[in-house]
Amino acid sequence: MSRIFISYRRADSLAYAGRLHDHLSQHFGAGEVFMDINGIGPGEDFVSVLDSRVASSDVLIALIGPVWASVADDKGRRIDQQDDFVRYEIARALALGKRLIPVLVGGAAMPRTEELPPSLAGLARCQAHVVDDRRFAYDLDALIRAIEHRPSLLGQFLELANAERWRRWRQASTGGVALLMLFLGWVQLFDVFGLDARIESYTMALGDLVASVPVSERIVVISFDERSEARLGPPGVAWRSEHARLIDRLVSAGAKVIVFDLFFERPGPADAEFVAAIERARQQGSQVVVGVRQMLDGRAAVFPGLEKAASGLGLLCIGGRVGYASVAPLAVIKSTGATAGGNDSPVVGDNSLMALSLLASGGRTLAVDETRRTLTVVGEQGRILWQGSLALVKEQFEASGELSDDCPLLVAGDRVAELMIRMAPVSIWRAALRRYDYEQVGGPDGGFAPGQLAGRIVLIGDGRPGKDDFRTRRGLQREVRHGVELHADVVNNLIQGIQVRRLETVSQFLLLLLLAAAGGWLRVWPPGTSALVRGTLVVSLLLAYLGLTVVLYTSYGLLLNTAYHVCAFLLAYFLLGRLVAQSVRPA
Numbered sequence: 323m324s325r326i327f328i329s330y331r332r333a334d335s336l337a338y339a340g341r342l343h344d345h346l347s348q349h350f351g352a353g354e355v356f357m358d359i360n361g362i363g364p365g366e367d368f369v370s371v372l373d374s375r376v377a378s379s380d381v382l383i384a385l386i387g388p389v390w391a392s393v394a395d396d397k398g399r400r401i402d403q404q405d406d407f408v409r410y411e412i413a414r415a416l417a418l419g420k421r422l423i424p425v426l427v428g429g430a431a432m433p434r435t436e437e438l439p440p441s442l443a444g445l446a447r448c449q450a451h452v453v454d455d456r457r458f459a460y461d462l463d464a465l466i467r468a469i470e471h472r473p474s475l476l477g478q479f480l481e482l483a484n485a486e487r488w489r490r491w492r493q494a495s496t497g498g499v500a501l502l503m504l505f506l507g508w509v510q511l512f513d514v515f516g517l518d519a520r521i522e523s524y525t526m527a528l529g530d531l532v533a534s535v536p537v538s539e540r541i542v543v544i545s546f547d548e549r550s551e552a553r554l555g556p557p558g559v560a561w562r563s564e565h566a567r568l569i570d571r572l573v574s575a576g577a578k579v580i581v582f583d584l585f586f587e588r589p590g591p592a593d594a595e596f597v598a599a600i601e602r603a604r605q606q607g608s609q610v611v612v613g614v615r616q617m618l619d620g621r622a623a624v625f626p627g628l629e630k631a632a633s634g635l636g637l638l639c640i641g642g643r644v645g646y647a648s649v650a651p652l653a654v655i656k657s658t659g660a661t662a663g664g665n666d667s668p669v670v671g672d673n674s675l676m677a678l679s680l681l682a683s684g685g686r687t688l689a690v691d692e693t694r695r696t697l698t699v700v701g702e703q704g705r706i707l708w709q710g711s712l713a714l715v716k717e718q719f720e721a722s723g724e725l726s727d728d729c730p731l732l733v734a735g736d737r738v739a740e741l742m743i744r745m746a747p748v749s750i751w752r753a754a755l756r757r758y759d760y761e762q763v764g765g766p767d768g769g770f771a772p773g774q775l776a777g778r779i780v781l782i783g784d785g786r787p788g789k790d791d792f793r794t795r796r797g798l799q800r801e802v803r804h805g806v807e808l809h810a811d812v813v814n815n816l817i818q819g820i821q822v823r824r825l826e827t828v829s830q831f832l833l834l835l836l837l838a839a840a841g842g843w844l845r846v847w848p849p850g851t852s853a854l855v856r857g858t859l860v861v862s863l864l865l866a867y868l869g870l871t872v873v874l875y876t877s878y879g880l881l882l883n884t885a886y887h888v889c890a891f892l893l894a895y896f897l898l899g900r901l902v903a904q905s906v907r908p909a
Contacts, residue, residue, distance in 0.1 A: 545785025546760035559590025576776035583783030636678030
């Protein structure tokens with residue numbers, strides 16, 4: 323456990339300091355992270371407290387913004403003055419030999435030695451860490467790894483592929499490897515149960531283990547729990563006046579899109595109030611999207627007036643599984659030709675329905691290519707938001723595992739476009755300033771500051787324990803997420819252009835041949851190579867291949883079928899090894 327001291331200048335990086343303190347406290351524990359605003363009690367000698375905290379810390383983070391060194395008063399630069407506590411904290415840490423990490427925020431550059439007073443000259447020699455607003459989660463994760471001295475990506479690969487694991491592989495019989503390869507080849511040829519997609523999906527596990535998905539700051543989650551239920555009763559028609567008040571508050575705070583991960587089928591006494599709030603939101607430039615659970619007589623099942631008022635009606639289904647991956651339907655092309663009628667919004671077309679997350683991300687129209695069996699989603703200003711294949715909805719979802727089995731909007735004969743979700747850590751969606759409690763912001767005394775949610779996409783859903791829960795996997799962890807959190811993951815993928823897809827069959831096969839050729843080459847050339855050297859080369863090539871799978875997944879969203887490729891490599895290596903051994907055996 324690391325004890326961390328955050329040094330910052332209030333005129334330069336107060337907001338960053340608070341945000342960093344919250345995230346580090348969540349990871350290391352609140353008692354292990356010190357920041358002067360909430361770490362010094364009334365009446366305490368703050369100089370003594372600072373001395374004590376710096377002395378007891380393992381790491382001092384010097385938060386440096388654009389004006390860190392230039393902040394001045396009538397006496398000149400603050401950094402040059404003896405009573406500047408930022409100077410005092412860093413000088414004290416240097417004097418005690420503490421580990422000092424400069425963290426650059428807001429586009430700041432590292433100060434040069436000549437810009438610093440002599441007592442801070444050592445700061446200029448410390449390796450800095452940059453935190454960029456556009457990839458805050460990724461940079462924060464890298465900072466935490468640095469504080470914990472966790473191994474690099476290469477080190478993690480080496481741990482995953484240790485020598486003992488490959489030694490057992492080398493001892494495996496050639497016949498067993500051959501039978502396994504034959505079975506996998508048969509599955510690839512027929513692929514009756516979608517096992518190829520399942521095997522490929524486990525490439526995501528390796529990628530998620532070593533790299534976090536970047537998370538957009540535009541996404542905010544509001545969830546209700548038992549406190550709201552105790553005040554308002556079970557979620558339903560009685561909540562609509564509360565929803566109307568929440569919409570007004572979100573619009574006043576600047577929210578761009580408001581998404582209800584809820585369905586509104588039965589009429590209620592507060593329907594007119596709810597619809598009026600939606601119409602006010604649209605007049606002020608905000609969009610309100612609500613969920614649809616089923617179709618009745620070819621129309622979305624919502625109470626009268628809601629279909630025309632809302633900016634969109636979206637498919638609620640979320641959280642199917644294919645192997646490791648969680649899969650979400652983005653859009654469905656209905657086989658019945660259902661019509662919406664009376665609404666010019668893009669949510670329900672002549673025979674199509676978009677998902678809530680797709681609408682929240684700016685989806686406007688769907689274009690189907692019947693020849694290639696693909697779907698293109700066009701967003702604002704004609705931008706292509708997503709493009710992928712259409713799959714026929716099967717009769718038995720449980721057998722295929724490709725879709726959730728509790729989505730009445732998807733029936734046999736429909737065609738569905740699915741997204742393999744690259745999920746952020748669930749803690750991201752439950753962190754302060756990104757997750758709000760419904761009672762906190764929608765209750766009688768709740769609210770937001772004007773402009774607090776400017777440009778944000780706000781998703782509202784059920785956060786009660788045991789309700790709307792989905793079991794998911796991320797890396798080696800099993801997590802339980804609420805449906806609204808999965809919708810947030812999908813929105814994050816869409817607005818950042820993250821699309822996970824399988825490598826084309828021809829490319830997969832060519833890569834398989836390349837790995838088989840490499841395995842054979844390593845076994846027979848050069849002659850006379852020792853077993854230790856050959857084993858090192860085998861491990862090195864497999865590590866390089868695993869590195870390639872991670873890079874292709876994290877950078878381009880491509881999935882390789884690692885089981886086929888690794889088996890082809892090992893099969894060629896062991897078979898040629900047996901042949902070489904037979905050829906040199908004395909008669």
